[in-house]
Amino acid sequence: MGEPYPIQEMDQEDNDGSMQLVGFVIDNELFGVDILMVQEIIREMPFTPIPNSPDFIEGVINLRGNIIPVIDLRRRLNTTSAGTPVENIWIIILNINNRVAGFIVDSVTKVLRVATENIKPPPDIVVSGLQSQYITGVCRIDERLLILLDFNRILLVDEIKKLRGLNDDTLINSQDDPN
Amino acid sequence: MVDLSLLQDFLAETVEYLEEMEESLLRMKADPGNRTILDDIFRSVHTIKGAAEYLGIERISELSRTIEDLLYHQLHRNDIKVSPEVIDLLSAGRERIRQLTENLAQTQEEQVEIDDLIESIRVVDTTSHISEEVDRMAAEKDKPEIAAVNSDQTANLEDDEDEETDEELFTIFLEQMEENLNALQSQITVLVNSDKDEQAAALDVCLTRIEPLRASANYMGYRQLTTFYENWKERIQEVKEEVLTDKRGVITPFIEECMESNLAALISRFPRLKISEPSTRPISDTSASAESEDHSASDDFPDILSGSPPDDGKTKDILDEYADPGTLDEASDALVSREKSAADAGLFEQLSWSFDSRIKQNAAKTSTENLTEIESELFSDSAPASVEPGATAPETLIAPVEISATHEDTYATEDEELTVAIKTESPITDDFEEENDAELFTIFKEQLKEELSLLQTQIEALKKADKSTRIELLNSCREKIDRLASSANYMGYVQLNAFYETWLTEISVAETRLKNQEEGFLPDFLKECMQAHISSILKIFPEITLSIPEPEVGDPACKMEDEISATSTDTAAEIETAEKPDRLNDKEAETGDRLETEQQLSITDLSMLPDFINETREHLEEMEENLLLLDANSGKRETLDDVFRSVHTIKGAAEYLGVERIAKLTHNLENLLYQLRQNKLNVSREITALIMEAWDRISLLTDDLEQNQSEQALIDDLLERILTVSGAEQTPQLTAEEALKRENTALLQGSDRRESNQNPRRQSDQSGEKTIKQSIRVDAGKIDALMNQVGELVVSRAGFAQLLNEMRGLQLDLKQRFKLDTREIRHLNSMTARLHEATTLFDKVTNELQEEVMKVRMLPISQLFNRYPRLVFDLVRDTGKQVQLDIHGADTELDKMVIEEISDPLIHIIRNAVDHGIETTSERLKKGKPETGTIKLEAYHEGNHVVIEITDDGRGLDIEQIKEKALAGKFVSRGELEQMSTQEITGLIMKPGFSTAATVTHISGRGVGMDVVKKNLEKLNGTIEIDTTPGIAMRIRIKIPLTLAIIPALRVKVGSGLFTIPLSTVEETLRVDPEQISTIEGAKVMSFRENTLPLVNMSDLFNLQEGSVDLEHSFVVVVSTGMKRMGLVVDDLLGQEEVVIKPLADYIQEKSGFSGATILGDGRISLILDVYELINLSIKRNLKK
The missing domain is CATH 2.30.30.40 (SH3 Domains)
Structure with a gap:
């Protein structure tokens, strides 16, 4: 597993005051997700694209007989560098309220332990090009800013539908030529 | 609600349809002329309606029905374009249904109001289309005049979960009734004072008045009421004939017996419907005291009035008594003193606090004044009274009562408080209510109750509050009183209004004092002013409704009768009650019951409640089965016994736990059943339906108990009907007791009553004739999770197989490359062999496991089929048909998912079969078919499919009619039609919007049904075939894959x-x-x-x-x-x-x-x-x- 950042281990600190995060990196930006949501982390595997799906849905994968959608976080969050893929990507499989989905990330850190009190609410301004609505909080780890993402929001059905609607329209409008 | 599990399905489905609808609506906005979109919306709404009706979810079904009406008219308009207004309404309707669904999901109750929306939809609907429903039109016409009342009205009725139909309709119904009843009342007056021809004419008018009443009752589905009106009409008809043939003596007893008592019955019935709202705490004690008064007063009552109409002498006696001036004084004295003792003593103290002691004198003065006047009038009219004693006596006896009420009001010299206070003990009291119509008065009272209880809480808060909040609280008190004042003003209660004004001034003063940092006066102020005012109002109002006339009798000024024609309806009520002490007692008992229930909401032991609920549900389940059986075998003794036992057991437990309403309801039900068992009554469809309704109510109450530990559904209306059916002449208490004894004579001995109540339950538990199916309910998600785990297992099985292969490879490798002989690698060999063995076993177990888990998802189709007998029963109830539902192959298993998906289509098909297929009994007899139509529901396996056949022996499909309709509706061209096979033609009925029904009923006829069926089946990869022999039978064959997987x-x-x-x-x-x-x-x-x-x-x-x-x-x-x-x-x-x-x-x-x-x-x-x-x-x- 990639380990580009040294981790501040808070040895055996009481569970109450801290949470464990899995950190991951997209475009040199450090993100985190609650470890309890992480089902597994896999290497890249072949996607089957879904026609007419929103562009951030990379496709579906066959994970031991289960078909799981894979979402390109770069595109979903409209980060500044949307659409610049990295080789050797990882897929974090998350269980978000019993909906399992995979998210493409550049690399994954070790488990991080963060004191909950150190997690601050998201700043109103846009952090590294992503809208603050998708951020639950930020915290400092080793002079770096870790962004906690709100995956519930990211996977919000209504929002996805809306995006699909837009997508659908543009798609239809662009299709002037029959056949 | 019927069944929580069904509710879940319903919610999920509705949400789906709503989503579809939303999408369609958006499309429609872009393309308002597109009929297919309208069809889509129609389909969604129709399905929601069907399911909601089936489950008894009132508001959703009502709302969706209205929307459906709107859509239907839109579909059948020439102008294809749908106006944006309609689209907006549809969106609003969709949103409202969504809210209701959310409510249901969260609290199992519909909370969002729908009336405003329904009304606006109807308005748009009627303006854009000439409504074919005349009565609805009529209702619309009435509306504007009373719009203000209406909104209040609906607000009040809203709480009444009990309402059989929706509030909106009910209000209209009541208004219409009121109007007609008033007219009837005035006709009675005419009847009394007129000659033969006029009487005949008046009777005709009565007939024409009753007819719309009957029609509207019929429309509302009040069957008893409809019959009641019908009987009434018949009676009037008879009398009319008799009058015309010069039978003189007929008219007067007829007026008393028939007209007035009927009117009274109606009036007493309907106001009560709303008065029976659960009252708030502070009111309940006053009403309790009122109740006790009611008892005592009613005791006097028959003495005074009962014998009087026929017995001329007695009337005279009474008149004489009052003619004597001394007695008059005595009477007025008695009045005042009685007032003091019977009414809460506090009342007068409080009144005097707010108005000074003058009141007492005034009270005496007013009543004396009234009495004197009444007396003089009595004398002047006593002559005609004796000439026509039978006819006018009852009128004259009571009429003064109202007159004096009017007098008091018109004199208006005294404070309303005072007048009212007098009324509390004077016979006039009921008239207070009647001066305005009962409708308004009820609303007024409701508001009063509500506001007063709020005030009460605020006073409590005031006691504790600190300075700043005090002013706020006072302000809000003032607001409330202001509202009360305006409603009193609206009602025309001038004095009451004045009273409120005074109160307001007092509060303002208090407020200023508070602002001036004065503190000490507050407790006194609260106690003396606020509390006192509230309780004085409280005292006044319950008594007004409940107190009973005293012998303040005099003759009415007939001249005033017109003014008070509304009032005199009550007269009839009083006469009637006087004449029928039984009935009065009944009513009284009910009133008592009601009050009791309100007060004793405390259930003895909450810890036992869950057990009770579970047990009750079990018994209810059993009971439902038996009820349906009872309906089928028309009252077979054993079945009746079974039902009786279930009811009895529920009753026992409910009584033991103090679950009042269930106990009361089951008790009455038990009496009814007892009479059925004794063959005093025959098991008729009406009775089974009534019992079923009671069943519904009990399960509703059980749900209430589960959700908020208290009973909320009202039972009075039902109780009354049960009582009517079981007949008042029975002494219910005794019969039940008797029944009990006969049931368990042996068990009863030496045990107290409670034990005896519980014994039968044990009995029935032990003697469980039916083997209880051992099953558990499991969340479908858990099974899916299990499936997934098995999937993982299958994957790892493959891994093991791979491992075994590699091991073999290693074995071979070692043998060949390293030339090891068998002995040397013996160890490895045996290990490979064992691994092979283990893998094989693992294989086998995994396979079996996979299969078993697959089977878990398979459920017998009986799950679905069992719902239909009730559906058929409900559908048939409103029609003149007899239908038997035969079920075969209910144990055929198929995937749970499939079962859920075919539920809707099957409901549609069965509805169609009942509504269109099976003919009415008379029609069937004419055709030489057996009276009872049969619908056969059959399921069986066929290869990898399950086939469900629905066969009915009804009229089948009329091919020619379909052809006509298809041409008329432009579904096909004539040329196409000629080339079509019969099969293809019958297939046309599945086109959206295609309906062969001539008229649209609320059950079916809009041509959505079969379309939905087809669509749902397509989702399942299923097929549908229709076979029909016109006039003889029809068969629908559905073929669906065993599993969707x-x-x-x-x-x-x-x-x-x-x-x-x-x-x-x-x-x-x-x-x-x-x-x-x-x-x-x-x-x-x-x-x-x-x-x-x-x-x-x-x-x-x-x-x-x-x-x-x-x-x-x-x-x-x-x-x-x-x-x-x-x-x-x-x-x-x-x-x-x-x-x-x-x-x-x-x-x-x-x-x-x-x-x-x-x-x-x-x-x-x-x-x-x-x-x-x-x-x-x-x-x-x-x-x-």
Whole structure:
């Protein structure tokens, strides 16, 4: 597993005051997700694209007989560098309220332990090009800013539908030529 | 609600339909002239309505019915365009239904109001279309005048969960009734004072007045009321004839016995419906005291009045008594003193606090004044009274009562408080209510109650509050009193209004003092002013409703009668009650009951409640089964006994726990059943229906108990009906007791009553004749999770097999490369062998496990079939039909998912069979068929499919009629029709909007049903066939795959993508012949068996750039959903295969044109096409172009 950042281990600190995060990196930006949501982390595997799906849905994968959608976080969050893929990507499989989905990330850190009190609410301004609505909080780890993402929001059905609607329209409008 | 599990299904479904509807609405906004969209919306609404009606979810069904009406009219308008106004309304309606669904999901109760919306929909509906429902029109006309009242009204009725129909209709109904009853009342007056011809004419008027009443009662579905009106009409008719044939003595007793008592019965019945609202705490004690007063007063009452109408002498006695001036004084003295003692002593103290002691004198003065006047009038009219004693005596006896009320009001010299206070003990009290109509008065009282209880709480708060909040609280008190004042003003209670004004001033003063930092006065102020005022009002009002006339009798000024014609309705009520002490007692008992229930909401032991609820549900379940049986075998003794036992057991437990209403209801039910058992009554459809209603109510109460530990559903209306049916002459208490004794004579001995109540339950538990099916309810999600785990197991099994292979390889390798002999690798050999053994066993177990888990998902179809007997029962109840439902093969198992999906279609089919198929009994007899129609519901396996057949021996389909309708509705052209086979023609009934019914009933007739059936079945990859022998029978055959999990499918290749098409939708595959392809309006079509087949290039549809444009090497897969057919152009056909459907994440799957995905042998994923959606998608695209 990639380990580009040294981790501040808070040895055996009481569970109450801290949470464990899995950190991951997209475009040199450090993100985190609650470890309890992480089902597994896999290497890249072949996607089957879904026609007419929103562009951030990379496709579906066959994970031991289960078909799981894979979402390109770069595109979903409209980060500044949307659409610049990295080789050797990882897929974090998350269980978000019993909906399992995979998210493409550049690399994954070790488990991080963060004191909950150190997690601050998201700043109103846009952090590294992503809208603050998708951020639950930020915290400092080793002079770096870790962004906690709100995956519930990211996977919000209504929002996805809306995006699909837009997508659908543009798609239809662009299709002037029959056949 | 019927069943929580059903509710869940319903909610999930409704949400789905609502989503569909939303989408359609959006499309409609863009394209208001498109009928298919309207059809889609109609379909969604219709399905929601059907399910909601079936489950008894009132508001949703009412709202959806209204929307459906609107849509129906829109569909049948010439102007194809749907106005934006209508679209807005539809959106609003959709949103409201969604809110209701949310309410249901959260609290199992519908909370959002719908009346405003329904009204606006109706307004739009009627303005845009001439409504064919005349009564609804009439209702609309009445509306504007009373709009203000109306809104109040509905607000009040809202709480009344009990209401049989929706509040809106009910209000209209009441208004109409009121109007007609008033008219009737005035006719009675005419009758009394007129000669023969006039009397006949008046009776005619009465008839014409009663007819609309009957019609509206019928419309509301109040069957008893309808019969009541019918009887009344008959009676009037008879009397009219008698009058015309010069029978003189007829008219007067008729007026008393029939007209007035009927009126009174109606009046007493309807106001009560609303008065029975659960009262708030502070009121309940006053009403309790009022109740006790009611008892005592009613004791006097018959003495005074009962004998009087026929007994001239007695009337005279009374008159004489009052003629004596001394007695008069005495009477007035007695009045005052009685007032003091009987009314809460506090009342007068409080009154005097607010108004000084003058009141007492005034009270005496007023009543004396009244009495004197009454006396003089009495004398002047006593002559005619004796001439026609039978007729006028009752009138004259009571009428003064109102007169004096009016007097008091018109004199208006005294404070209203005072007048009212006098009324509390004077006979006039009821009239206070009647001066305005009962309707308004009830509203007024409701508001009063509400505001007062709020005030009460605020006073409590005031006691504790600190300075700043005090002023706020006072302000809000003032607001409330202000509201009360305005409503009193509206009602025309001048003095009451003045009283409120005084109160307001007092509060203002208090406020100023508070602002001036004065503190000490507050407790006194609260106690003396606020509390006192509240309690004085409280005292006044309950008593007004409940107190009973005293012998303050005099003759009325007949001249004033017109002014008070409304009032005199009550007279009739009083006469009636006087004449029928039984009835009065009944009513009284009920009033008592009600009060009791309100007060004793405390249930003895909450810890035992869950057990009680469970047990009750069990018994209810048993009871329902038996009830249906009872209906079928028309009151077989054993079944009756079973029902009786269930009811009795529930009653016992309910009484033991102090669950008042259930106990009361079951008690009365028990009496009814007892009479059935004693053959004093016969088991009729009405009675079974009534018992079923009681059943519904008990389960409603049980739900209440579960959710908030208290009973909320009201039972009074039902109790009354049960009492009416079981007959008042029975002494219920005794019969029940008797029954009890007979049931368990042995058990009763030496045990107290409570034990005896519980014994039968034990008995029935032990003697469980039916073997209880051992089953547990499991969350479907858990089973799915189990499935997934088994899937994982299958994967690891493959891993083991791989391991074994590698081991063998190693073995071989060692042998060959290292030349080790068998002995040397003996160890390894034996290990391989053992591994092989273990793997084989593992294999076997895994396979079995997989199979078993698959089976868990399979459920017997009885789950579904069991719901239908009740459905049929309910459907038949309103029609003159007899229908028997035969169920076969209920233990046929199929996937739970499938069962859920076919529930709706089956309901539609059965509804159709009952409504359109089976003829009425008389019609059947004429045709020489057995009286009872039979609907056969049969399920069986056929290969990998389950077949469900619904056969009815009704009139079948009329092919000619279908042809006509099809032509009329422009579904097909005449030429097309001629070429169609019978099968194809019957298939037409599944077209959206196609209906053969001549009239639209609330059950069916709008042509949505079969369309829904077909659509749902297509989703399941099922097929439907219709066979019919016109006039004799009809059979619908549904064939559905055993499970949704595995389907045979065609695999195709488009570009680099692999797709799977369910074989059930594939008609055939063709190689493309470019010569056959032409372009029409930019869309490619292909001629296909003399038809044009629209072609869709899959690579275009799915935006696959690499898809070949080379048509010559492509294939066409002809897919169809029955109605629509389409050719999919694909690059290659890869073959046919059974595939396992895996769901896609919802946000990917929805409206994407894919119904799921499957995993191919090599681990790759292939998406499964949802042909239905795909066709829609391509149509949408073409529309957008």
